[in-house]
Amino acid sequence: MGELERVGSSLALDFEGPPVLATFLVDTSLSSAEYVSRIRAVLSAAIRSADEISTGSEFLPEGNVPDWFAEVTRGSVSVGRDDPATQGVRQYASRGGEEPFELQEWLFCFDPELRAWSWWDATQISDESVMLWVDSSGEPVFPCEELRWLAYVCGATAVEGPVLRAFSEWRQIASTRRRG
Known part of the structure; x- marks a missing residue:
């Protein structure tokens, strides 16, 4: 199963994976x-836009990017707006990280030859908490600021990680959350 298929839905619990995965614990509004x-x-x-990188394009298609995400990554954060994306941009900036991403810059971060991680799954931990699972090839430290930006702009109030966890932990947490 490819990365794009894993993005589309949660994996079957009997799916085999790497020995360890990197995780990000996300609190969300x-x-x-x-x-x-x-x-x-x-x-x-x-990921779909990044497929265009191989064609040598200097501009990646933005048409499939949800409007609310594209708007804030173009710098259109209005003072006083209270939507989750705008709040996420503020949270990202307040944590003292990198500068906010421009949409094209962010899309180019998904070049599969440059990206140090690939999507694995997301598991719901509680009503307002999610664990993001990515394959970092077992590396405990890896470039992932584009993932952190994504997490915040999608509505995170806090993002902790990466923390390496055994693949069996993903299976256990996914199993528990699907029964509940």
């Missing part, structure tokens, strides 16, 4: 189900 839906929609668009 949205319901965890809505948050995961937003992450999947934007990530799917980014």
Whole structure:
């Protein structure tokens, strides 16, 4: 199963994976189900756009990127707006990280030859908490600022990680959350 297919839905519990995955614990202002839906929609668009990199294009298509995400990554954060994307940009900036991303710059971060991680899954931990799982080839430290930006703009209020966890932990958490 390819990355784009994993973005589209949660994996079967009997799916085999790498021995360890990197995780990000995300607190969100949205319901965890809505948050995961937003992450999947934007990530799917980014991965599809990155396929254009191989054609030598200097401009990646933005048409599949949800409008609310494209708006804030173009610098259109209005003072006083209270939507989750705008709040996420503020949270990202307040944590003292990198400068906010421009949309084209962010899309080019998804070049599969340059990106140090690939999507694995998202599991709902509670009503307002989600665990993002990515394959970092077992590396505990890797470039992932584009993922952190995605997490915040999709509605995160806090993002902790990456933390390496055994693949069996993903299976256990995914199993528990699907029964509940």
